[in-house]
Amino acid sequence: MKLHISSPSELIDSPVSFRVSDTEASSVVLVVRVTDAEGHPWQSIHDYQVGDDGVVEIPDPDEPWTSMEFVSEATAPVVFTGCETGLDFVITATAEREAASLTVRRSWGVGLVTDRIEGDGWVLACYRPAVTEGPLPGVIVVPGTLVSGATQATAALFASHGYAAGVLYYTQQPGLPDSVARIAVESIEAGMRSFAALLYVDSERVAVHAGSVGCQTALATLSGARDFRAKAVVLVAPSHVVFQALRNDGPPPKASALTRGAVDLPYVPVKAEKLFSQLIKNQVRRLFSRRPTSMAIATRTAYAAGLADGDAVEAAVIPVEEVDAPILGIAGDDDQSYPADEMVRAIMDRRSSAGVGAADELHVYTGAGHFIRPPATPTTVDRSDGLVAGGTPRGSAVAQRDAWNRTLAFLGTHLGG
Structure with a gap:
């Protein structure tokens, strides 16, 4: 044979x-x-x-x-x-x-040239094809809390499709904070401007691709940006509000995830007490199991409890109608990290009510969880070390293929790449 x-x-x-x-x-x-x-x-x-x-x-x-x-x-x-x-x-x-x-x-990356650029509060890891003719349309990848090889892989795959791509780190790199806590949106905008100013990037054709809590970072930045405008925005498992700051090693601090002018942006609290029973069950399971067991937790209930506070939501809602670019919103209806399916609809509803977003697209996938990555990625495990994403293997697999195809088509339409 x-x-x-x-x-x-x-x-x-x-x-x-x-x-x-x-x-x-x-x-x-x-x-x-x-x-x-x-x-x-x-x-x-x-x-x-x-x-x-x-x-x-x-x-x-x-x-x-x-x-x-x-x-x-x-x-x-x-x-x-x-x-x-x-x-x-x-x-x-x-x-x-x-x-x-x-x-x-x-x-994910074939024949690429890489650069690393550092600024005040940000780091760019950039990828581009080795052979180009003139400046390229660009994609800025804004990660969430899971800063890993998966983020770099996504940026490299964009570059392999002919884009200049850059991961805009604002945490978990040397000299940067360990977690998403009091991140200055001015620093994020500075990183975006620096990417657009690169000689191999067409500054008039730059999109932002954000995932998870990176979406609130991107939206809060873009809605108040002074000197940067995205041509298109892709949001994967987004939120429509600014949430409470996160911490890698314990309960969230009583602070905002983001600041503007050194002042905390209003935020929706994360009700960490809703997670205590899961933490106890995980500890007991690990104590009596003969094999290593996961300590990951499904945080949707903690976020949903915070979103039940109408006053907090009204104060923390991001003015997405001020983002002057078409938005592609992607989420799964079985997201167990937070209710991204509800929040992506809130983003689109707000923009529609404001009379903007005629070119927006919304896709919520049945049976998909929080992790919606490029296609052909295994979907049989629904968790990282600390976070349960949710979704069925089949639902997430279908979502990542369709969402990726739609993302490339969306970028092609609005960037001409």
Whole structure:
């Protein structure tokens, strides 16, 4: 038996097809293995029919990748982590006593040039194609609390599609705060301006792509920005308000996540007491389990309790109608981190009521959770070390493919990339 793999490119979002030859098998067991950027092993195993032409018949081309499961027993399962370059996947097809294997490279970044630029309260990690003709349309990626290889991977994938891309860090880098607490929106705007001013960036064609609490950071900045204007905005699992500051090692401090003019912006409190029962259950489970167990918690109830305070919401709501750019809003209806599905609708409703946002788009996905990443990312684990995202494996897989396709189309329309 011989195994053949074909794809338009090695990019992770490019569909892959499999074919076997020199065999009479009518079905194969296809096994996909990889070690992610954090050193965790993943694997999927599926039975597929083989057509008369030898093509392995996979109804959903993303399934071999999205269905990969965390297979280490040395640590509690956590979400898959990509990287700014690529990973080597080992593919094996077996049929009775026949077997064939290949190693295929699947990448987020191919042939890119990288730069790192530091400013007061911000750091830019920039990616761009090595060969360009003139300034490129740009995408500024604004991360949430999970600053990891996944964020870099997303920016690298944008760059591999022909954009100049930059991750705008404001936490968890040398010289920056550890958590989202009292972040100055002036610093965020300065980072955005610095990206737009790069020689290889077309300053008139810059979009902002934000995720999770990075959305409140981006929206609060853009709605009051003086010297920067985005051409388009993509929000993944956003909030329509400024929330209370976060802390990595305990209850949230009584302060705002964001400031303007060194003054805390009004914020909606996070009711941490709603999480105590989960914390206790996790500790008890870990105490009696023979295997490592997750300490992640579903924080939606804590955020929802804060959002029940109408006065706090009215004071902390972000004036999204002042964002002079079309917005693509994306969320899952099973987000267990916070009610992004409700909040993204609130963003769109506010803009519509103000008579703006005619080119806005809204997509809320059934069965998707908080993590909606580029396609072909495994979705069988719904949590990081500390946060439960929610969503079903299938719902999140469908969401990430559709949302990514829509994101590229949206950017293409408004940036001309």
